Amino acid sequence: METVKLNIGGKFYETTMKTLNRYQHTRLGSLTTRSEEYNPEKQCFFFDRNPEIFNWILDYYRTGQLHFPDNVCGASLRQELQFWNIEEEEVSECCWKSYYQYQDEMEVIAKLKENFTSTITADETASNRTVVRMWLFLDRPDSSRAAKMFNHVYLFFVLLSSVTYCLASHPMFRVDKEILLDLDVQLQGRLDEINNKKILLFYNTDEHPAIYIINKTCMCFFTLELFFHFFTCPKKKKFFKELLNALDAVLLVFMWSSLMLELHLEWFLQDDRVFVVYIVMRAFVILRMFRFFRLAKQYSGMKVLLLAIGTSMKELLLLLVSFLIASLVFAGLIFYAEMYDTSDYDSIPISLWWAVVTMTTLGYGDHYPRTPFGYVIGACCAMCGILLLAMPIAIIAANFGDFYSRNKDRERQQKLKLKKKMKKLKLITKAFSRKVADLPKPPDRITDIETIKI
Numbered sequence: 426m427e428t429v430k431l432n433i434g435g436k437f438y439e440t441t442m443k444t445l446n447r448y449q450h451t452r453l454g455s456l457t458t459r460s461e462e463y464n465p466e467k468q469c470f471f472f473d474r475n476p477e478i479f480n481w482i483l484d485y486y487r488t489g490q491l492h493f494p495d496n497v498c499g500a501s502l503r504q505e506l507q508f509w510n511i512e513e514e515e516v517s518e519c520c521w522k523s524y525y526q527y528q529d530e531m532e533v534i535a536k537l538k539e540n541f542t543s544t545i546t547a548d549e550t551a552s553n554r555t556v557v558r559m560w561l562f563l564d565r566p567d568s569s570r571a572a573k574m575f576n577h578v579y580l581f582f583v584l585l586s587s588v589t590y591c592l593a594s595h596p597m598f599r600v601d602k603e604i605l606l607d608l609d610v611q612l613q614g615r616l617d618e619i620n621n622k623k624i625l626l627f628y629n630t631d632e633h634p635a636i637y638i639i640n641k642t643c644m645c646f647f648t649l650e651l652f653f654h655f656f657t658c659p660k661k662k663k664f665f666k667e668l669l670n671a672l673d674a675v676l677l678v679f680m681w682s683s684l685m686l687e688l689h690l691e692w693f694l695q696d697d698r699v700f701v702v703y704i705v706m707r708a709f710v711i712l713r714m715f716r717f718f719r720l721a722k723q724y725s726g727m728k729v730l731l732l733a734i735g736t737s738m739k740e741l742l743l744l745l746v747s748f749l750i751a752s753l754v755f756a757g758l759i760f761y762a763e764m765y766d767t768s769d770y771d772s773i774p775i776s777l778w779w780a781v782v783t784m785t786t787l788g789y790g791d792h793y794p795r796t797p798f799g800y801v802i803g804a805c806c807a808m809c810g811i812l813l814l815a816m817p818i819a820i821i822a823a824n825f826g827d828f829y830s831r832n833k834d835r836e837r838q839q840k841l842k843l844k845k846k847m848k849k850l851k852l853i854t855k856a857f858s859r860k861v862a863d864l865p866k867p868p869d870r871i872t873d874i875e876t877i878k879i
């Protein structure tokens with residue numbers, strides 16, 4: 426039997442020609458003594474490749490199966506396969522995970538990179554430097570210590586306004602109106618007809634003066650902030666394309682218009698629709714809590730959370746669809762199972778409500794089965810809900826974990842790069858000052874030291 430000696434990166438392997446000839450289309454399969462890798466003196470073939478991975482490549486010729494160890498990056502495996510001219514499809518199914526994992530990782534990294542570069546960048550050539558500085562101060566909490574402080578102040582105002590928003594609805598934090606509504610007979614009649622406690626609170630009481638002052642201060646603060654934020658923005662067209670900025674603007678409109686409506690309570694009595702509009706606007710004002718997502722600019726963990734949810738849209742949709750199907754099935758089943766018990770489940774929509782509440786393991790207890798069939802279906806419904814909810818959530822959590830750990834690595838790399846940059850900058854300034862010292866007549870002052878490009 427003709428044996429072949431292979432020198433792979435200094436490590437010797439020995440096999441037979443018959444083994445290598447099993448796959449003739451590959452690089453090893455087509456070796457002859459005339460190949461350029463052949464060394465006639467030592468009577469062996471030399472390849473300058475990774476000897477560790479070659480172990481697994483050679484096993485492919487011996488056993489016909491291509492396996493790889495877990496701890497080797499798929500990218501380097503791919504390079505080796507390309508070099509040895511072996512097709513990717515030959516990788517055994519059990520090793521696909523380790524082989525393809527790097528592709529997933531690359532996708533995650535690409536997404537992180539894409540999301541951590543801002544859509545709007547301050548134009549360096551902007552004529553007015555103060556405007557750019559102001560923009561950075563308002564938009565980039567990580568640009569300076571002052572900007573970071575301002576962001577915290579901003580969030581404090583958000584928190585404050587949200588707390589007053591909640592408290593203002595409690596009778597304890599409301600005071601009787603000092604000036605009673607000046608209404609004509611017809612409207613007064615309408616007001617007297619209202620017996621809803623919650624609605625009457627609007628007509629008969631005002632916010633506590635302290636809450637009123639805090640609230641209005643917050644509103645003015647938010648308005649001014651948005652105003653300056655917008656007018657210092659280098660690319661105004663893109664400004665409202667950022668979701669949080671658009672939300673800010675809409676909420677400010679809501680806040681000011683609901684304030685205006687509060688000053689004209691008689692409009693509510695004249696037209697019920699105005700009251701509905703007011704209620705809707707007031708309800709949405711709590712969305713200002715979303716401003717906390719501004720923290721994402723400062724703390725990448727928050728952005729990673731948003732990113733993970735965004736990436737898991739497919740899974741979320743899957744959850745929604747399967748949940749909908751299951752709840753419809755159980756709604757139909759419970760409706761007919763409880764046919765002979767007339768005390769509950771009047772229609773399938775009501776049964777649907779019961780199915781959703783049961784599947785989410787919430788169980789308000791406003792509707793419940795009373796017959797043996799109903800019990801069985803109720804039990805199945807609850808079990809089904811647990812299983813359905815648990816599985817996609819695991820995927821979303823895994824996605825979050827992936828993004829989170831990759832982001833940590835990214836930040837570490839960025840720190841290293843920044844260090845390198847600072848070192849370079851120091852060297853440049855040193856060289857620059859040396860040159861300045863060498864000049865026969867040094868300039869009086871150096872003003873544009875900031876403009877040195879790194």
Ligand SMILES: [Zn+2]
Nearest residue numbers: 492517519520
């Ligand atoms: Zn395997």
